[in-house]
Amino acid sequence: MKRLLKGGRVVDPANGIDGVRDVLVDGDRIARVGVGLPADGATVVEIPSGLIVCPGFIDMHVHLREPGQEHKETIATGTASAVAGGFTAVACMPNTNPVNDDANVTTYILDKARDANLARVYPIGAVSRSSQGELLADIGDLHKAGCVAITDDGHPVKTAMLLRRALEYAGMFGMVVIEHCEEPSLMGDGVAHEGFHAASLGLRGIPGACEALGVERGVLLSELTGNAFHVAHMSARASMRAVRKGKEAGVRVTCEVAPHHFTLTDEALATPVAYDTNTKMNPPLREAADRDAMLAGIADGTVDVIATDHAPHHYDEKKVEFDRAPFGIVGLETAVSLALDRLVHAGRVRLPRLVELMSVNPARILKVTGGTLSEGAPADITILAPDLNVRVEAAKLRSRSKNTPFDGWDLRGGVAATFVGGRPLFLNPEAGISTIP
Amino acid sequence: MPESTSAVVMDADRIARTLTRIAHEIVERNKGVEDLALVGVRTRGVHIARRLARTLREITQHDIPTGALDITLYRDDLMRHTVGPQPVVRRTEIPFSIDDRKILLVDDVLYTGRTTRAALDALIDFGRPKAIQLIVLVDRGHRELPIKADYVGKNLPTSPEESVQVRLQETDGQDEVVLQQEAAV
Amino acid sequence: MSTPVHNVDRPPAVTSLRSKDLLGIADLLPEEITLVLDTADAMKEIGLRPIKKVPALRGKTVVNLFFEPSTRTRTSFEIAEKRLSADTLNIAIATSSVVKGETLADTAMNLEAMNPDIIVLRHSSSGACHLLSRICRSGIINAGDGMHEHPTQALLDAYTIRERKKQLRGLKVAIIGDLLHSRVLRSNIHLLTKMGADVWVCGPPTLMPADTRRFGVTPTNSVEQAVASADVIMLLRIQLERMEGAYFPSLREYFDVFGMTEARLTLAKPDVMIMHPGPMNRGVEIASEVADGPYSVILDQVANGVAVRMAVLYLLAGGAEHEEAA
Numbered sequence: 001m002k003r004l005l006k007g008g009r010v011v012d013p014a015n016g017i018d019g020v021r022d023v024l025v026d027g028d029r030i031a032r033v034g035v036g037l038p039a040d041g042a043t044v045v046e047i048p049s050g051l052i053v054c055p056g057f058i059d060m061h062v063h064l065r066e067p068g069q070e071h072k073e074t075i076a077t078g079t080a081s082a083v084a085g086g087f088t089a090v091a092c093m094p095n096t097n098p099v100n101d102d103a104n105v106t107t108y109i110l111d112k113a114r115d116a117n118l119a120r121v122y123p124i125g126a127v128s129r130s131s132q133g134e135l136l137a138d139i140g141d142l143h144k145a146g147c148v149a150i151t152d153d154g155h156p157v158k159t160a161m162l163l164r165r166a167l168e169y170a171g172m173f174g175m176v177v178i179e180h181c182e183e184p185s186l187m188g189d190g191v192a193h194e195g196f197h198a199a200s201l202g203l204r205g206i207p208g209a210c211e212a213l214g215v216e217r218g219v220l221l222s223e224l225t226g227n228a229f230h231v232a233h234m235s236a237r238a239s240m241r242a243v244r245k246g247k248e249a250g251v252r253v254t255c256e257v258a259p260h261h262f263t264l265t266d267e268a269l270a271t272p273v274a275y276d277t278n279t280k281m282n283p284p285l286r287e288a289a290d291r292d293a294m295l296a297g298i299a300d301g302t303v304d305v306i307a308t309d310h311a312p313h314h315y316d317e318k319k320v321e322f323d324r325a326p327f328g329i330v331g332l333e334t335a336v337s338l339a340l341d342r343l344v345h346a347g348r349v350r351l352p353r354l355v356e357l358m359s360v361n362p363a364r365i366l367k368v369t370g371g372t373l374s375e376g377a378p379a380d381i382t383i384l385a386p387d388l389n390v391r392v393e394a395a396k397l398r399s400r401s402k403n404t405p406f407d408g409w410d411l412r413g414g415v416a417a418t419f420v421g422g423r424p425l426f427l428n429p430e431a432g433i434s435t436i437p
Numbered sequence: 438m439p440e441s442t443s444a445v446v447m448d449a450d451r452i453a454r455t456l457t458r459i460a461h462e463i464v465e466r467n468k469g470v471e472d473l474a475l476v477g478v479r480t481r482g483v484h485i486a487r488r489l490a491r492t493l494r495e496i497t498q499h500d501i502p503t504g505a506l507d508i509t510l511y512r513d514d515l516m517r518h519t520v521g522p523q524p525v526v527r528r529t530e531i532p533f534s535i536d537d538r539k540i541l542l543v544d545d546v547l548y549t550g551r552t553t554r555a556a557l558d559a560l561i562d563f564g565r566p567k568a569i570q571l572i573v574l575v576d577r578g579h580r581e582l583p584i585k586a587d588y589v590g591k592n593l594p595t596s597p598e599e600s601v602q603v604r605l606q607e608t609d610g611q612d613e614v615v616l617q618q619e620a621a622v
Numbered sequence: 623m624s625t626p627v628h629n630v631d632r633p634p635a636v637t638s639l640r641s642k643d644l645l646g647i648a649d650l651l652p653e654e655i656t657l658v659l660d661t662a663d664a665m666k667e668i669g670l671r672p673i674k675k676v677p678a679l680r681g682k683t684v685v686n687l688f689f690e691p692s693t694r695t696r697t698s699f700e701i702a703e704k705r706l707s708a709d710t711l712n713i714a715i716a717t718s719s720v721v722k723g724e725t726l727a728d729t730a731m732n733l734e735a736m737n738p739d740i741i742v743l744r745h746s747s748s749g750a751c752h753l754l755s756r757i758c759r760s761g762i763i764n765a766g767d768g769m770h771e772h773p774t775q776a777l778l779d780a781y782t783i784r785e786r787k788k789q790l791r792g793l794k795v796a797i798i799g800d801l802l803h804s805r806v807l808r809s810n811i812h813l814l815t816k817m818g819a820d821v822w823v824c825g826p827p828t829l830m831p832a833d834t835r836r837f838g839v840t841p842t843n844s845v846e847q848a849v850a851s852a853d854v855i856m857l858l859r860i861q862l863e864r865m866e867g868a869y870f871p872s873l874r875e876y877f878d879v880f881g882m883t884e885a886r887l888t889l890a891k892p893d894v895m896i897m898h899p900g901p902m903n904r905g906v907e908i909a910s911e912v913a914d915g916p917y918s919v920i921l922d923q924v925a926n927g928v929a930v931r932m933a934v935l936y937l938l939a940g941g942a943e944h945e946e947a948a
Contacts, residue, residue, distance in 0.1 A: 194832050196832060198832065202768050202771070202805060202808060204769075205832060321726060321750050323749075323768070324747060507664060510676040511678075516681060523937055525657075527660075562673040562676070564672060
């Protein structure tokens with residue numbers, strides 16, 4: 001069937017478009033984008049004014065937890081959460097149980113994703129077997145089975161030598177190596193950013209240098225091998241400096257920042273609720289100078305991607321002493337609102353740049369389809385309601401887990417609709433789109 | 438417009454004469470001041486006890502040991518109201534043994550008798566006195582416990598709606614006893 | 623302004639604590655600290671009586687829930703509770719990071735079902751008392767949580783100082799030792815700075831918490847600077863088993879650089895007080911001559927601990943439902 005999305009402001013930086021256009025969807029593909037397209041037999045969907053039609057957003061850092069930890073999230077609940085958050089595709093991290101270090105696991109994930117039939121799922125494979133940091137995983141098999149990148153996320157790749165080999169070997173398949181940057185000896189038993197608040201609350205600290213050392217290592221090895229290196233969930237200002245220097249030197253380094261790292265600081269450890277385990281993540285919420293460096297990097301182009309590091313945990317696991325709680329928060333359903341509120345409305349980036357950060361660049365780095373509304377591209381479309389007032393309610397999240405520090409927050413900007421392969425999978429009546437004929 | 442009315446029932450002079458009279462009664466009733474000790478109930482009972490001690494010294498040339506008793510921790514209503522602040526606790530100072538002494542327990546106003554009950558319990562925790570005698574500046578009646586004062590400055594018939602304020606130089610800047618009528622609203 | 627040990631006839635600035643819990647000194651107002659210390663003054667006298675018991679907390683149940691071994695603090699709380707006639711229940715739970723037992727939340731909810739009035743909690747995790755207070759209606763008293771706070775220790779330290787020096791304002795207090803891991807340090811910093819003392823903290827840089835100046839104290843690595851003209855010197859315990867080689871080369875070197883010796887003591891005020899929360903490592907943070915010397919008030923601290931804990935128990939027991947009532 002054909003649908004004509006009529007009258008929205010289309011922001012498609014890949015094609016240099018930012019203006020009122022009609023988008024004709026034919027089946028699961030984009031047929032045409034233009035001004036005043038004739039209906040020509042297509043069902044007309046009027047896009048209320050003020051809404052933004054973008055290529056589908058891609059979250060390249062998500063923990064779907066399946067297989068192995070289905071009490072936290074499943075591929076079905078995770079992808080439901082994704083489309084509700086405006087994401088048409090997610091890349092899922094390999095730290096499942098078993099680890100996605102084997103083509104069978106990759107196939108299992110893709111089968112489950114097909115069954116769920118919601119957001120697209122791009123598995124990311126492990127660098128090393130069981131992510132133990134000893135021996136390389138079957139990277140070629142993983143690639144063939146559908147993995148789009150490799151990482152030992154949750155932990156850094158154990159040795160510099162192993163990371164070097166991973167870069168070299170993955171490069172052969174054109175795959176990027178995504179690194180959780182962290183120097184283990186500086187991490188120690190740390191649970192929070194090393195600074196005043198951790199000191200005051202008696203929490204063991206993790207200095208920014210712990211992450212930056214890992215970034216520096218990766219940048220050097222990327223330079224050495226000539227292969228693509230991607231810094232996951234960057235949080236420290238020294239890391240930003242290292243990436244910036246690497247880029248200036250022509251190194252193939254890219255990086256992502258999570259919404260919580262451009263929104264919150266370590267002050268959230270103490271207030272409004274002290275020791276809230278939903279403020280515990282790794283890397284930790286850092287001090288204001290680091291948060292500001294993330295915002296500056298997003299504004300000046302050093303940052304390539306906004307990714308959520310969506311890390312669901314069951315409430316039982318979080319309802320414990322701070323130092324015993326697992327790291328991580330859910331992020332899929334708050335990312336767009338935080339980005340619009342803190343980046344666009346705060347005047348730090350304009351909408352086309354936001355679309356690059358959340359759609360164009362992740363597609364480019366992972367070499368997956370999407371990131372554009374070009375004719376013939378899959379009809380993966382995110383429609384934003386930039387002026388919608390959104391109240392975050394943890395209990396109403398689609399994710400199986402509710403571990404968010406943003407419960408009760410009022411934010412300006414939200415998702416109006418999400419189309420995957422031409423199918424409207426999420427509609428937000430509050431944004432003016434309640435049914436699609 | 439309802440107002441509260443108050444009347445001075447004892448002035449400074451009257452209080453001074455009353456305490457002197459009580460001091461003489463103490464000496465008379467106990468045939469001297471051997472084995473006597475004064476214990477005032479905080480806050481105003483302590484100051485009355487000290488005044489009595491001074492007067493007794495003038496009369497008998499003897500120093501009477503004097504202590505201060507805080508009965509807060511013995512109050513029978515202490516943990517009955519779990520909502521709201523705890524009464525402030527102050528230090529008890531009885532720097533002498535009460536064993537085999539006659540203790541003159543001093544309070545400003547005798548009303549329900551509950552404070553005296555608490556004070557008796559507290560005193561017994563310090564030892565085994567030979568006897569305890571009760572001195573009050575004002576007895577306003579309405580006893581709820583079987584307690585009777587041995588020395589009374591003034592018997593003052595009151596209604597439960599009235600309140601009796603004892604003011605002393607040491608705590609309030611002047612000596613007087615005031616009867617306040619709280620008008621019904 | 624000089625406000626010496628309190629005048630019993632003057633009404634206190636505040637007559638109750640605002641919270642049902644004592645989670646840390648950080649949450650207290652200076653007036654609340656003064657109220658605890660004044661109340662402790664009254665409680666101390668009870669310990670000198672032939673019958674060391676008052677009926678104040680009759681019928682109240684206090685649970686001492688200790689997830690860390692602690693003879694000193696637990697005993698002190700238990701004596702305080704018994705002197706106030708509370709019914710006490712001691713629960714000691716050995717924890718191990720390997721063997722996972724019941725969660726703290728479940729333990730708390732089970733205890734809560736028995737309706738205790740106050741839970742005294744000692745736990746190795748910072749913030750454990752905050753977790754408990756969010757689950758329980760009972761008042762929670764923090765008896766030491768991880769590296770966070772140990773409020774009753776700081777209160778008894780302040781009581782001991784005030785007993786000798788009449789007031790805290792304007793005193794130079796030097797705190798020396800393992801600052802990084804010390805909950806006693808954090809509580810004392812909050813208390814002493816709130817009460818107007820001039821606080822210096824001293825230790826090797828490896829044991830100095832981040833951003834120390836933001837606590838309102840003066841950090842130094844020079845023990846001589848810290849001790850110079852000090853009115854009070856507080857020594858913090860060095861944990862022998864995990865310090866040597868990791869944070870400084872050797873215990874011998876630590877004593878050499880930071881140990882409190884009679885020679886260093888001569889730099890302080892002539893009437894300096896030496897304090898230690900115990901247990902002491904003689905010859906590491908403190909020379910025996912100093913520990914046993916005339917400036918040491920270490921045993922006074924132990925005695926005052928009971929009075930301060932009685933005060934805290936009394937003040938919290940009456941107001942277990944303050945917040946709901948407000």
